[in-house]
Each structure stands twice: as C-alpha cells, then as structure tokens.
Amino acid sequence: MAGVVLENLSWKKLIVLGVFLLILMITFFLVGGIVSPKPSNVVTVLATRCYDRGSRLNRTKWFIPRGPHKCEELPSLDPEDEIIINNSITEKQVVFSFWIPGPRDGAERKMSPLFQSMLGVLQLDVEKNLKVPLSKNPVLQLDVRMGVRDEDDKDDDWKLLASSVEDRNLQCKLDKNKKEGYLYDCELLQLFELGSISHHFYLVNIRLPVNFLKGYNVGIGKVVDMYIHVIHQNGGFTIVWVTMKSVMFLLVLSILIWFWRRIMQLGRPPNLLERTLFALGVVMSILNCPIELLQFGLNVPFMLLLNDIRQGAFYAMLMSFWVIFAGEHIMDQTERNRLSLYWKHLSAIIFGSICLFVFDMCERGIQLKNPFFSIWVTSAGTKLALAFIILAGIAAGCYFLFLCYMIFCVMKNISAKKASLPSMSQLRRKFYLGIIYRFRFLMLATLVCAAFTVIFFIISQLNEGEWRWGDHELSMEYTSAFFTGVYGMWNVYVCGLLSLYAPSHKTVVEIDSADGSTEENVQLTQLPTTPSETSALQALTSKAAQD
Missing domain, CATH: 1.20.1070 (Rhopdopsin 7-helix transmembrane proteins)
Incomplete structure (x- = not known):
C-alpha cells in the first residue's frame, strides 16, 4: 500500500x-x-461651481475647474447674490465640476493603472434656509457626464466616457434647535464605479435641473457645495x-x-x-x-x-x-x-x-x-x-x-x-x-x-x-x-x-x-x-x- x-x-x-x-x-x-x-486610499475633491451662460443647455461643452480653459466660476449659490440676480441664473446654468485627481502642493497629480479601480462617492453640503426648505426624503436627480484625458492630450481635449441621468434618494437630518446657516448631515451617495483606470485625468460635470411635474430636485434645500470622495487601491x-x-x-x-x-x-x-x-x-x-x-x-x-x-x-x-x-x-x-x-x-x-x-x-x-x-x-x-x-x-x-x-x-x-x-x-x-x-x-x-x-x-x-x-x-x-x-x-x-x-x-x-x-x-x-x-x-x- x-x-x-x-x-x-x-x-x-x-x-x-x-x-x-x-x-x-x-x-x-x-x-x-x-x-x-x-x-485603499481616499481622495476628496471639492466641486467648482461653473456658470453656463448659454440660454440653452449645452450638453457637449466641458466645464473645466482649472487650467488655461477654466470655466467662469460662481462665488456662491445664494439666490440673493448680485451675480445670480443680475444674470437671472437658473439651476440649469449651474454646473458642479470636478477634476480627478485634485492638485497637491501646487502640482498636478494624475491617476495611474496601479490604482486598479475607482469608486466615487458624492457628498452634498445642504444649508438650512427657510426660503429654500428641505422636504422629507426628496428625490435628487443628477445630470452627470464624465470625460477623460491623458497627459499628452491638449488641455481642453476631453473625451466622453459616460453620461447618464440618475436618481438618488437624499436623506438629511439636523437637530431642531439648529438655526439657519447650519449644514444638514446628509448620507453619502454612490456616484460611479470604474473597474479599470486607463487614463490620467477624469472630469465630472453635474447639473441639478428642477422638474416640478415629476418632483425631481424639488425640496432638496439649499445646496451650497458638493464633494466627491474618490476611493482607489493604493499603488x-x-x-x-x-x-x-x-x-x-x-x-x-x-x-x-x-x-x-x-x-x-x-x-x-x-x-x-x-x-x-x-x-x-x-x-x-x-x-x-x-x-x-x-x-x-x-x-x-x-x-x-x-x-x-x-x-x-x-x-x-x-x-x-x-x-x-x-x-x-x-x-x-x-x-x-x-x-x-x-x-x-x-x-x-x-x-x-x-x-x-x-x-x-x-x-x-x-x-x-x-x-x-x-x-x-x-x-x-x-x-x-x-x-x-x-x-x-x-x-x-x-x-x-x-x-x-x-x-x-x-x-x-x-x-x-x-x-x-x-x-x-x-x-x-x-x-x-x-x-x-x-x-x-x-x-x-x-x-x-x-x-x-x-x-x-x-x-x-x-x-x-x-x-x-x-x-x-x-x-x-x-x-x-x-x-x-x-x-x-x-x-x-x-x-x-x-x-x-x-x-x-x-x-x-x-x-x-x-x-x-x-x-x-x-x-x-x-x-x-x-x-x-x-x-x-x-x-x-x-x-x-x-x-
């Protein structure tokens, strides 16, 4: 045997x-x-509030947050701000722009295939405002586009990777004793997930168009800022x-x-x-x-x-x-x-x-x-x-x-x-x-x-x-x-x-x-x-x- x-x-x-x-x-x-x-590593990117001056929505134009082709930036989204009042700026003309990754120490960083994958998580800063109230469990509709560019490409040569109109349930809470000006504690929202990183730079443009008939972006409160938390594998x-x-x-x-x-x-x-x-x-x-x-x-x-x-x-x-x-x-x-x-x-x-x-x-x-x-x-x-x-x-x-x-x-x-x-x-x-x-x-x-x-x-x-x-x-x-x-x-x-x-x-x-x-x-x-x-x-x- x-x-x-x-x-x-x-x-x-x-x-x-x-x-x-x-x-x-x-x-x-x-x-x-x-x-x-x-x-894993987490990189947080703050949105740049860009102004789209066109009377009609231009869905083919890229709004770039920095560089020689930087978009026209809005200092705030306060409805009583002079710029918004004088230009009759509507929510459709506001574009939240993210350049991924963000700069560090004044130098431009780039993504690498070593990062393997990329998960984007969206965070909204919603300010308590009695004139723009936040309803219970509103539907947030995101008109989002993602573009890509490599290091050897021209500064404005962004290629469309994906675009979509997505709905997210916005859930925020705030203590009743908090006054106006305080930010709600809103849950994080998944924005995107990529299974491969084959480009150096990624650009995300987000709009929040209001649709009163279907209730989209109605009662979402006063959105003052957006962040994208990018999670990727450490190189x-x-x-x-x-x-x-x-x-x-x-x-x-x-x-x-x-x-x-x-x-x-x-x-x-x-x-x-x-x-x-x-x-x-x-x-x-x-x-x-x-x-x-x-x-x-x-x-x-x-x-x-x-x-x-x-x-x-x-x-x-x-x-x-x-x-x-x-x-x-x-x-x-x-x-x-x-x-x-x-x-x-x-x-x-x-x-x-x-x-x-x-x-x-x-x-x-x-x-x-x-x-x-x-x-x-x-x-x-x-x-x-x-x-x-x-x-x-x-x-x-x-x-x-x-x-x-x-x-x-x-x-x-x-x-x-x-x-x-x-x-x-x-x-x-x-x-x-x-x-x-x-x-x-x-x-x-x-x-x-x-x-x-x-x-x-x-x-x-x-x-x-x-x-x-x-x-x-x-x-x-x-x-x-x-x-x-x-x-x-x-x-x-x-x-x-x-x-x-x-x-x-x-x-x-x-x-x-x-x-x-x-x-x-x-x-x-x-x-x-x-x-x-x-x-x-x-x-x-x-x-x-x-x-």
Whole structure:
C-alpha cells in the first residue's frame, strides 16, 4: 500500500516542511504589515461651481475647474447674490465640476493603472434656509457626464466616457434647535464605479435641473457645495499584491503539476478526494494568476467583476473541498468515493454561489455599460443589498459551525477506532498512532483556515457596504497584514494539502525495528485496499467499519 506523503514522510522531513510553510505564512503577514502600505486610499475633491451662460443647455461643452480653459466660476449659490440676480441664473446654468485627481502642493497629480479601480462617492453640503426648505426624503436627480484625458492630450481635449441621468434618494437630518446657516448631515451617495483606470485625468460635470411635474430636485434645500470622495487601491499595495500573486501562481502551479503526475502514476483512477483536491489547486491557480498586469497596458473595465467571479469560485471550491475532505474521513459506512453522497451540502453551496453571482451581475455587470448605476439608489435596492450582506454573513457563520460539527464527527470516529489499537503489536500501534496525530493536526489547521476565511469574508462584506450606511469617515480599509495574511494562508494551506496528500512513492511502509523483524512490514502491506483508499488511516477505519 503506497499511502500518502503525510503518512510515509519521516518526522524529520515533515517538521522541515511544516516549518517552511509556517515561515512562508508568517512572511505574508509581515509583508502586509511592514512592507505594504494600506490597501485603499481616499481622495476628496471639492466641486467648482461653473456658470453656463448659454440660454440653452449645452450638453457637449466641458466645464473645466482649472487650467488655461477654466470655466467662469460662481462665488456662491445664494439666490440673493448680485451675480445670480443680475444674470437671472437658473439651476440649469449651474454646473458642479470636478477634476480627478485634485492638485497637491501646487502640482498636478494624475491617476495611474496601479490604482486598479475607482469608486466615487458624492457628498452634498445642504444649508438650512427657510426660503429654500428641505422636504422629507426628496428625490435628487443628477445630470452627470464624465470625460477623460491623458497627459499628452491638449488641455481642453476631453473625451466622453459616460453620461447618464440618475436618481438618488437624499436623506438629511439636523437637530431642531439648529438655526439657519447650519449644514444638514446628509448620507453619502454612490456616484460611479470604474473597474479599470486607463487614463490620467477624469472630469465630472453635474447639473441639478428642477422638474416640478415629476418632483425631481424639488425640496432638496439649499445646496451650497458638493464633494466627491474618490476611493482607489493604493499603488504601493498593488505592486506588493501583484508580486505576491505572481510568485504564488508559479509555486502552486508547480506543486499542482507534481501532484497530478503522482496521481497518474498509480494503477487506479483518481478517487473523489484526489479529484477534489486537484480542482481546488486549479481554482487556487486561477485566483493567483496575475491578470491585473493586463491593466497596465489595456483598458479592462470588467476587471472588478472578473476578480469577484474568481474569488467567488474559490470560496465555493474551498467550502466544497472541506465538506468532502471531512466526509471522506468520517467513514461511518463503507460506501464512499461518490460525489452523489454530498449532493445536499454541495447544492447549498452552489445555490449560495449563484445568488452571489446574480447579485454581483446586478451591480457591477450593469456598471460595465453605465458606471453611474447602483443598486443602492432605491429604498428597495438598499434593503435588498443590506439583507444580502447580512444573510451572507449569517450563512458563512452557519457553514463554519456545520464544518466544526463535521470535524468533531471525524475526531470522534477516529477516537473510536483507536480502541482497536491496543490489540495490535507495539510497532503497528505506534505506526497508526503517528498517522492519527498527524491527521488531527491537519484537521486543526483546516479549522483555523476556515475560521480566518469566514472572518475575512464577513469583514470584506461589511467594508463593501460600510460607507453606504452613513459612515462619513470613509474608513474603507482593513489592515494590509490581514489582507495579505489570509491570502497567504490560503496558498500555504493548498500547497500543504497538495504536498501531504500526494501519493507516496513508497510501496512498502517502513518501520524501524530494534530486533530487525520484518513481520510488521508484511502485516501492514496486507491491510485491505480498495480503489477509493489513499491512506493507511482510511484502511484502518474502513476495516473496522466493515468488521
């Protein structure tokens, strides 16, 4: 019986492998905590109030907030201001203009493909004014256009990227004892999301045209200023992230090829556990593949959606593997090695994955055509999105509890099988006890990996919707150490499983004997084997179950 590397590897080599994987995982945490900057960065851009002198709306003209072609700026939007009264300026002639990114220390900054993606969050400063009252839950309609320009283009050569008329529900509150002139506390509004940054400069023009018949921009109060909070991935973090993915892609792919070659050398077809582990390695390699490098030379607007699909597929495969891995080692019955035995567990995972995919397509799928679209703009959409995030967190927690129960059953069954060990000879008992201790440690590592994965999933979901719940501080980031550490843990876990559960090249289990007897070797090789078995532990428990 060949068994697997986990069982036949000497303690010395096993400790060396374990120490290497542990150092590798600690390195991931240290890289994120010491070398890498924070994952995301927030840049706030204040709008310039531009005056459109035309009697008709000119939707093809760009209003630029600075530079040689700077627009005519309005000092204020007070209806009693002389400029507004003398020129009979209407709300349609006021354009809020944003140049992204803003200048720093008098120098012009530019966007970079290293930022990967860009999320724009709109904040309105609404002043309390009795002449321009704020109604309850008014509808804010944004006539918005986005233009792009590169560093080598002319100053006024802005190209249209997207335009749309979007509705947002404006929700503001203010203490009753506050007098005129105070600003309302208004919730943040998602404005746009771009999955790729392929230009140096972005220009956003926003109008607030009033429509009394439909109630758009009626009762929104006195809007005095606008801000756009631009959230993007930190460039330094991107370099660290892509480097890590490139290294782990080559490492995992190499181990995966070695693992499958070992499987193909066997005189039997691969069993369910081996096929599932191979599939996990394939999905891990797909997640590791540094396709983000394409953004440095190409415009890939679907990158956010593609990354969500890759990570969702990894979650689904990892959870499926854990269920099958634990189920194949419970072995209360002799019938195993059939995927149909896990149809209930896998159906629930597949259903949840489909729900995740549909939800993501409703948000980022539509944003490929209209970056200003958001499922959060309506009350029903907000409730649905919040319900999804809450249910996803609850489902992840329930899955972890179920996995803990399955692992408990595995440990309980193995402990029960240990009752047959005292009847064996000393060397045989020592051999199986070593296997059981190794397997228990591996199950504990699985439990720790599952716990960190669930925590990471819940935190990522909370950060995804945090600013949408009214958090004006925009604390979007979680620590780089946790981000890179969990990612490194996944890779270390998969590498460890591929290495330890690869078929051993040894055809006879070797046990050192002080008296030089080979009786134990003969007995161990006579253990019953079935095409589904890959380890001596499975052979022992399977034999006990059959008896």
